Amino acid sequence: MRFSSINLFFALLSCGLLPVQHSRAQCDTYSLSAASCSPKYETRAVWLTTLSGLDWPRTKAVSATSRQMQQAELCRQLDSLKAANFNTILLQVRSRDNALYPSGQEVFTDVLTGTPGKSPGYDPLAFAIRECHKRGMELHAWVVAIPLGSDKQSKELGARSFVRKHPEMCIRFRRNWYLDPGHPQTKTHLAGIVKEIVERYDVDGINLDYIRYPDHPKRFPDQRSYRKYGQGKDLAQWRRDNITAIVREIYQTVKAVKPWVKVGSSPVGKYRDVARYSSRGWNAYNVVYQDAQQWLKEGIQDLVLPMAYFRENSFYPFVLDWQENACGRTVVPGLGVYFLDPSEGDWTLQDVLQQIYFTRSAGIPGQAYFRTRFVLDNTQGLYDRLKQEVYACPALVPPMTWQDSIAPASPDGLHTEVKADSLVLTWHPATDDSGQPVRYNLYASRQRTIDTNDPHNLKCTYLYGTRLALPLDEVQGLHFTVTAVDVYGNESPTAQSPRPSHHRHASPVAPLKLPECPSATQMTVKDLYGREVWHGDYDRRLPITDLAPGVYDVILQDKDRHTLRRIRFTR
Numbered sequence: 001m002r003f004s005s006i007n008l009f010f011a012l013l014s015c016g017l018l019p020v021q022h023s024r025a026q027c028d029t030y031s032l033s034a035a036s037c038s039p040k041y042e043t044r045a046v047w048l049t050t051l052s053g054l055d056w057p058r059t060k061a062v063s064a065t066s067r068q069m070q071q072a073e074l075c076r077q078l079d080s081l082k083a084a085n086f087n088t089i090l091l092q093v094r095s096r097d098n099a100l101y102p103s104g105q106e107v108f109t110d111v112l113t114g115t116p117g118k119s120p121g122y123d124p125l126a127f128a129i130r131e132c133h134k135r136g137m138e139l140h141a142w143v144v145a146i147p148l149g150s151d152k153q154s155k156e157l158g159a160r161s162f163v164r165k166h167p168e169m170c171i172r173f174r175r176n177w178y179l180d181p182g183h184p185q186t187k188t189h190l191a192g193i194v195k196e197i198v199e200r201y202d203v204d205g206i207n208l209d210y211i212r213y214p215d216h217p218k219r220f221p222d223q224r225s226y227r228k229y230g231q232g233k234d235l236a237q238w239r240r241d242n243i244t245a246i247v248r249e250i251y252q253t254v255k256a257v258k259p260w261v262k263v264g265s266s267p268v269g270k271y272r273d274v275a276r277y278s279s280r281g282w283n284a285y286n287v288v289y290q291d292a293q294q295w296l297k298e299g300i301q302d303l304v305l306p307m308a309y310f311r312e313n314s315f316y317p318f319v320l321d322w323q324e325n326a327c328g329r330t331v332v333p334g335l336g337v338y339f340l341d342p343s344e345g346d347w348t349l350q351d352v353l354q355q356i357y358f359t360r361s362a363g364i365p366g367q368a369y370f371r372t373r374f375v376l377d378n379t380q381g382l383y384d385r386l387k388q389e390v391y392a393c394p395a396l397v398p399p400m401t402w403q404d405s406i407a408p409a410s411p412d413g414l415h416t417e418v419k420a421d422s423l424v425l426t427w428h429p430a431t432d433d434s435g436q437p438v439r440y441n442l443y444a445s446r447q448r449t450i451d452t453n454d455p456h457n458l459k460c461t462y463l464y465g466t467r468l469a470l471p472l473d474e475v476q477g478l479h480f481t482v483t484a485v486d487v488y489g490n491e492s493p494t495a496q497s498p499r500p501s502h503h504r505h506a507s508p509v510a511p512l513k514l515p516e517c518p519s520a521t522q523m524t525v526k527d528l529y530g531r532e533v534w535h536g537d538y539d540r541r542l543p544i545t546d547l548a549p550g551v552y553d554v555i556l557q558d559k560d561r562h563t564l565r566r567i568r569f570t571r
Contacts, residue, residue: 040455042395043332043366045088045305046081046375047142047266051095053111055372060113061120070112070120075131080376082135084387085394087461089132090207090305090368092142093125094193096149097162097177101125101201105193107160116156129202136462138397140205140262140303141197145190145246147210148177173220181213181242182225187249194250198257205262205303206254211247212268212288213239239289244298251300259403260436260487264303266334267292269310270318271325277317296327302400304329305368309336311351316358323364330398332366333359340379349380356390365398393455396441399489407490408432411440411466411482412536414495416546422469427495429466430484439464439485443494444478449532452483452494495536511541512554512569520556520564527552547571 049055056074061067081089093100098109098116101124107117112124125141132139148154148170154161154177162179163170169183179186194206213220217239230238251263268284271293284290284306295301306322308315319333335355339345356367369375375383399405413428430438443450444459451457460468462485484492514523517538525534525542527550534547542554549571556565 037360038391038393038395038455039360039365040396040453040458041365041398043088043303043330043368043397044086044391044395045090045140045332045366045368046086046372047090047334047368047370048077048092048372050092050100050109050111051144057111061122062113064121067121071122071127074128077372077376078131078135078137080383081372082137084375084383085391086137087395087397088138088140088205088368089128090140090142091125091128092144092209093197094141094143096144096147096153097157101197103193103196105196106162107157117160125197125201125203133202133462133464136460138204138462140207140264141194141201141203142207142209143190143194143197144209145211146179146181146214148179150176171221173214176214178214180222180225181239181246182222182229184229186242187246190246191249191253195253195257198254198261203261205264206250207303207305208247208250208263208265211265212243212284212290215288217288236286236289240285240291240294243289244291244294244300247295248298248300260400260434262302262400264301264305264330265292265295266305266307269306269308269334270314271306271321274317274321277313279318280314293322293325296325296329296331299327299329299402301329302403304331305334306331307336307370308333309339309370311347315355319359319364320362323362328402330365330400332368333364334368334370337369337374337379337382338371340374340382349382349385352382353385353390394458394461395455396458396461396485396491397489399491401488401490404434404486404488405490406433406486407492408438408484408486410492411484411495414480414482416480418472419469421472423472423475425468425470425480425482427466427482430492432484432486434486434488436487437464438487440466441483441485441491442468443481443483444475446477446479448479448527450479450481450494452481509545509571511543514540514542514554514556514567515565516540517556517565519558521559522557522561524555524557524561525552526555544569544571 056077057070059066059070059073061070095109097106099106100109100112102108102119108119110116112120129139148162154163158164163177169180169185169189171178171180197203198206226235226238233241247265254261254263267290268282268288270279270283272283272285273279281287284292292304296304308319322331322333335352337352339347340349340352359367378384409430409432411427411430415426417424432438440463441458442460442463443452443457445451445457481494483494520538522536523538524532526532538556551568551570554567554569555563557563
């Protein structure tokens with residue numbers, strides 16, 4: 001029997017896992033130890049707004065010095081987000097008929113230099129991708145779809161504006177210009193913009209924003225398009241079909257170029273009314289013609305981030321409704337943390353923490369925050385709580401198993417060496433059946449056998465090379481293992497080092513010669529306490545230089561890890 005979202009809502013409420021709306025005292029003491037445990041896989045995203053420079057950039061790039069200041073500003077933000085274990089940046093690369101990158105279709109946004117169409121002297125999107133990847137974070141290109149800007153903005157662009165170039169595809173509504181979702185070429189135009197981004201840049205995802213009709217769309221003057229293209233459909237359904245057709249075109253376009261790039265959207269936070277709870281006149285399906293749950297059902301979305309900027313009974317049942325209709329894809333609610341600012345709303349920090357712990361208790365794979373400034377400004381202590389408590393451990397982005405579920409080969413040859421004041425780890429590159437490069441995760445523990453399911457053991461995530469230097473004073477007594485991650489997020493088995501060698505001068509020791517064992521395919525080395533210190537393919541020559549002095553057993557095994565022979569030796 002299907003357990004509906006509303007039933008789950010009342011079940012959690014009855015178990016005390018949801019705050020009671022009328023009890024502020026209860027809300028203030030809300031905690032859930034089980035839910036607060038960091039999962040290994042969790043999307044932790046922020047929207048980084050460039051419209052009007054709200055989050056970035058504050059500095060205009062009009063000289064070499066100011067360009068460096070603009071770049072440094074972004075790096076500081078990324079450093080802070082990395083320190084709090086965020087793993088996904090939603091960078092606004094298109095806001096209103098403009099681009100944050102050198103585009104063949106649209107002009108440079110004026111937020112970079114103060115002048116529409118003027119280059120800042122570098123490629124901001126390429127720079128941001130590079131800096132995110134250095135820090136093991138994904139970058140998703142946030143694309144505002146339908147709005148084209150105000151009358152004033154369109155006038156400033158003159159002949160370069162899309163309104164001037166293609167008036168047949170544009171509609172003026174309330175002193176603003178919009179693409180006409182009902183015009184057949186609109187989906188082609190937007191898909192072309194996204195294709196340019198995906199072809200030219202190593203983005204990890206596309207996030208579609210305002211992929212809907214404008215507010216109060218009943219007055220939206222699209223009668224001409226409806227008469228020409230409506231084909232006798234109900235107006236509301238025709239509009240929903242128009243938006244869905246745009247989403248489908250973009251999804252298929254991206255997947256044809258790079259199938260590993262996530263395609264997602266940020267729909268209105270309430271899909272439609274749910275049992276016993278009204279959306280109060282604001283929802284995706286009925287009001288702005290966004291049938292986002294149909295997109296999930298059709299499989300034309302990988303990551304949906306509903307803008308659930310509400311509290312209490314306007315949040316919990318609607319978020320559960322999204323989860324129930326995720327259809328195996330990743331659905332992560334957006335949290336309206338801007339309401340923590342007194343100039344924006346009256347939320348308390350506890351309101352946000354309740355939402356975070358609730359999503360974990362309900363098995364929802366992450367959170368997204370609107371927007372970056374209110375996180376990094378530590379509004380009401382939010383950043384501190386995230387860094388010290390909620391996101392104290394790193395997390396991996398949930399894999400796209402519906403696109404590809406085959407993990408890459410394990411990296412091997414993990415080696416540790418002390419150089420100066422650093423411990424240098426190197427390993428052999430791993431390969432993947434996709435033919436695309438892989439990234440690596442480094443795990444560390446004081447236990448010889450490292451539990452890679454425990455996020456506390458995640459030391460570094462999404463490394464792009466096969467060499468890493470760590471400060472020696474931070475890794476004393478630690479053991480290490482490495483895994484490979486493909487472009488879809490699938491993780492390989494581990495490649496464990498024989499020992500984290502912290503000795504500055506390890507004398508080479510001849511390999512241990514093992515007997516022939518025709519049925520053996522792999523072998524495991526254990527210490528006298530039975531702790532696994534190494535596992536790998538069977539070879540008659542076992543390197544033991546990196547083993548600490550002591551007595552060990554090497555166990556020869558078949559492909560199913562059944563013991564064939566056990567040999568004891570002393571190092």
